[in-house]
Amino acid sequence: MTASAAAAVPPVPAPHPGRDAMLVYGLLGFAAGLPFYMFSTVLVLRLQAHGVALTVLGFFAWVQLLPTLKFVWAPLLDRYDVPGFSRFWGKRRGWIMLAQLGIVTAMVAMAWTSDDASLPLTALFAVLLAFWTTTLEVAADAWRIELFPTQDQQGPIVAANLWGYRTAMVAAGSGALLLADTGGWAVAYLLIAVAAFLPFPILVAMKPEGGAGGGRMVALAAGVAGGAVILAIACAVTAIVGYALLSIAAGIGIDAGSNVTPWVLGLCMVPFLAMAAALPWIRRAPPTAPIRTSTAIGPYVDFFWRYGYGAILLMVFVSLYRMGDVLALNLSKPMIKELGYSLSQIGRADGVVALAASMVGVGLGGWMVTRRPMAWALAVGAVVAGIGNFGFVWLAHRQVNEAMLYVATGLDQFGNGFAGAVFVVYLSLLVNPRYPGAQYAFLTGFAFLLPRMLAGAGDRWSG
Structure with missing residues (x-):
């Protein structure tokens, strides 16, 4: 075939995710979304039910900062395999399976300590x-980017993942409380743990990675045994580090009433701002330079090396794009309560109405990126999200009416879901396929640093 004839042959379109892939990623989103409330909102309500002082609850709120720090250990998921699991199912599935074992173990432990008689133990298992x-989210995102690298492929798989995640948030937020009310906190944590474990047997039944040899059950047994060792080490390290950090905090006068969120999030920004300042040096670094080959910082140096000074503009853009949604998420509920709406009315709006609107928004956002250029999809997402945020301003100038609350909540969640789906695909396309876990963790973590700092400051000011 001549060069001209070859050039005339149209490229083969990338295959879109099949039904099985959509199902798996819907379940992975569900498995990642379920535990979130169990170490945040549900845990706080559990502690309050056991008479834990408000000042002590401040310490437990720090647990919610951990996802912001995921860039610290995300490079390990790109660099190392999980013994047993990864040999048969591959690196990404290996880490997902290990993370699921960790989630189930931690929730069973939280069920075991559901009386909260020992708050240090409760805190340890909540952190784990x-x-x-x-870790599950980092591994699943990396696997998604590797399997479906193009914009057309990312749209439907991101939609499936977000559908599962947002469904789980509603299920955990309301379902766990209903279970606790009828069967107790231990039952609630155990049943949520079972639901979060659903993807594990499906992953076990999947084909091996690259025709790996050896028996499936042998690999499973080796993975569980190796995983038990890793979980024990992680538990010991967490206990030691947690004790050291609390000792240091007590030594410098930080207590449960201190608002450390801006300081912690500010410290998270330091290494990336330092790399931005070191851009001229990074750009001159050869491929064999230690900073480019380092497991710990190499993936992040690579981001700045590839995009140059454009990396700074990208960081500014990703930190601003979802700011309105984050601020609305943190500040809208107190505002709605002050307008005169009851907790029951807010709860009903945040249930079926919010979930349905969000699911439609996610689906349309995922469809949009398969039909339009990314810049166009981002612009539409920003407009739709802005209209959704403006819905609360409109609500503030109306008399109390539950139907109007449904409209405002629906607009907000639709815009949130639409912009969220587009944004996830956009960030996925920015990463280097060599470091999908680390670089996506960096981008998603950095994207919410500034909004979370402002939201935290807004909470303080409104108080």
Whole structure:
């Protein structure tokens, strides 16, 4: 075939995710979304039910900061395999399976300590649950980017993942409380743990990675045994680090009433701002330079090396794009309550109405990126999200009316879901396929640093 004839042959379109892939990623989103409330909102309500002082609850709120720090250990998921699991199912599935074992173990432990008689133990298992939940998200995102690298492929798979995640948030937020009310906190944590474990047997039944040899059951047994060792090490390290950090905090006068969120999030920004300042040096670094080959910082240096000074503009853009949604998420509920709406009315709006609107928004956002250029989809997403945020301004100038609350909540969640789906695909396309876990963790973590700092400051000001 001549060069001209070859050039005339149209490229083969990339295959779109099939039904099986959509199902798996819907379940992975569900498995990642379920534990989130179990170490945040549900845990706080559980502690309050057991008479834990408000000042002590401040310490437990720090657990929710852990996902912001995922860039610290995300490079390990790109660099290392999980013994047993990864040999048969591959690196990404190996880490997902290990993370699921960690989530189940942590939630069973939280059920075992459901009387909260020992708050240090409760805190330890809550941190472990947050750590393994975040690890699952990092591994699943990396696998998604590797399997479906193009914009057309990312749209439907991101939609499936977000559908599962948002469904799980509603299920955990309301379902766990209903279970606790009828059967107790231990039952709630155990049943949520079972639901979060659903993807594990499906992953076990999947084909091996690259025709790996050896028996499936042998690999499973080796993975469970190796995983038990890793989980024990992670538990010991978490306990030691947690004790050291609390000792240091007590030594410098930080207590449960201190608002450390801006300081922690500010410290998270330091290494990336330092790399931005070191751009001229990074751009001159050869491929064999230690900073480019380092397991710990190499993936992040690579991002700045590839995009140059454009990396700074990208960081500014990703930190601003979802700011309105984050601020609305943190500040809208107190505002709605002050307008005169009851907790029951807010709860009903946040249930079926919010979930349905969000699901439609996610689906349309995922469809949009398969039909339009990314810049166009991002612009539409920003407009739709802005209209959704403006719905609360409109609500503030109306008399209390539950139907109007449904409209405002629906607009907000539709815009949130639409912009969220587009944004996830956009960030996925920015990463280097060599470091999908680390670079996506960096981008998603950095994207919410500034909004979370402002939201935290807004909470303080409104108080």
